[in-house]
Amino acid sequence: MRDSDTRPTDGDRLLEAFPRAGLGPDSASASVLTIPAREAETVPAETVLDSVLADRYPFELYSHQAAALRALRADEHVCVSTSTASGKTHVYGVEIARRLLDAGVLAPDGTRAADRNEGATALCLYPTKALTNDQRDALDALYEELGLDIRVRVYDGDTPTAERRSIREDADVVLTNVQALNVYLEHHDRWSRFYSALEVVAVDESHTYTGVQGMHAAWILRRLERVLEYWGGDPTYALASATVGNPAAHSEALLGAPVTVVDDDGSPRGARDVVLW
Template sequence: MNTEGFLERLRRHPSYRGEIVHVERLPARPARYGRRKETLHPALEQALAEQGITRLYCHQAEALHLVREGKHVVVTTPTASGKTLCYNLPVLDTLLQDPKARALYLFPTKALAQDQLRVLEELTSLFPSPIRFGCYDGDTPQEMRARLRRRGQILLTNPDMLHLGILPNHTHWSHFLSSLRFVVLDEAHIYRGIFGSHVAGVLRRLRRLCRLYGSEPTFIATSATMANPAEHVGTLTGLPVAVVEKDGAPSGSRDFVLWNPPLLSEATGERRSSAAEEAFLVAELVSCGIRTLAFARARVVAELVLRMAREALSRTHPEVAERIRAYRAGYLPEERRAIERGLFRGELIGVTATNALELGIDVGDLDATVLGGYPGSIASTWQQAG
């Protein structure tokens, strides 16, 4: 079902009161490829070819070239534009050339780290010799932590773990720090305000310890579209950075529909609950077989939207009522991983989530997103809509 067909279905609904106040269509955009100035390790070239990647988008080729020149880089292109390759290519190429080299990947959430772990597993599984990597966070068993510290070539972690678990124990990490060639900051736009100032301090401590152990890593940051990427990442890292912002990835057409809850009282201006409206839209989308991700501003709202949507579906489409789940911080690690897998594999047709599921996670084929209110920034709006 296309957008216009679904909107017409909503307009014919008995409860419709003119809630659709605006529709904006963004046209499709073709791919723009770049010329690669560098060759990659044959094993990496072969792995990319087996995944159907024979050419790089212009922003991927530009980022690879700048990193090869030793420059610190921030890539600021939209969601689903292939930013992951902008850092995986130079990192994996270096590790294949020099197995003693090390890389540190910093993600703001555990869910994003797990998603990128899966991406690395798929790409490196095609290599003739294995690359050693893993997640190092609060969910990592102690024996795995020791193994990653001794032998890990790529460490996927978060700023909190870097601050609490790695830097205070730097003498145990001396081998890793002395061989550190790359530091990746994924979703760098998240590090703003007080949180950003703390992360900036942690990164300066990391750079100071790297100098102590004789390394000067290259920083590669990715970010959602933002107005001042060079200033932001430069302040965050204390380093001058080159900006890659010309997006070469293709994009299908997208429709933004603004839905205003109906008035309950003309006198007071009170409107129907936004959570109730979001639950109604989720139920309607899911009942049409449209894979949907709905965002709520708080954990309790995400659970409330799930409950109301399930109640509505149990009356009209009971066969799909149990194929929607909630996702938020506070779930056990195994619960979060199961929901992420279910969404990626298509076992779930709908998820109501907080911004814990916002940050660039690959959820497979997704048809619609529902934003329950303004997320707080333009960058977050594009992230959730993307």
């Protein structure tokens, strides 16, 4: 089957499908680009994950998830540039879980090996507070399904003052936004436990950081690196991006470091018609 097929259509069919588009029977110069369905490409989780984690993971991995997790395991900074709802959150979510298990923060049965985590932490950055809260729920759901006692907390301007110290001292995974991080870096001594153990930095929706906003984010990430150098943290970056023209150049400009791009999407896709007129 060809990757796509173009066929003409007529104004009557367009008017029926899009009654508010201002189309009429005389809208004859229109075509439909048909993009066929794509089946999922998967690999067994046990071929990528250690048995402790693979036995808990109830799904097969999409091929792009497997490729990204292998690169992260090799301490390569990674940008996953695939379609919406292709499981990018599971890439950094599972990698964070692996790091906590490897560091002995979690026992093999998923319970906490020690109440205070000084072995491995993670920072997740999102462009909006709404997405931050959504992804907290997604990570909580993932770790609950895996049976792992991982403490995921949001820390931003809406976080009550009374809760902030306990989050800095107890959280395994902190979710915030780039602008808030810029403020908190000024008082990095309050985050010494967290930064000294930082293993993963996830930057979600990384394609949104362009232009002035992208330059701002890039400099904040460089500030973060200076703070981490002071405290001894040396994290691996996991970027999650929509499909863009040159994810390698964009990601490397954002981080100021080489990035491995994973953009061969293994997730399934239904057939779709793109109407042109």
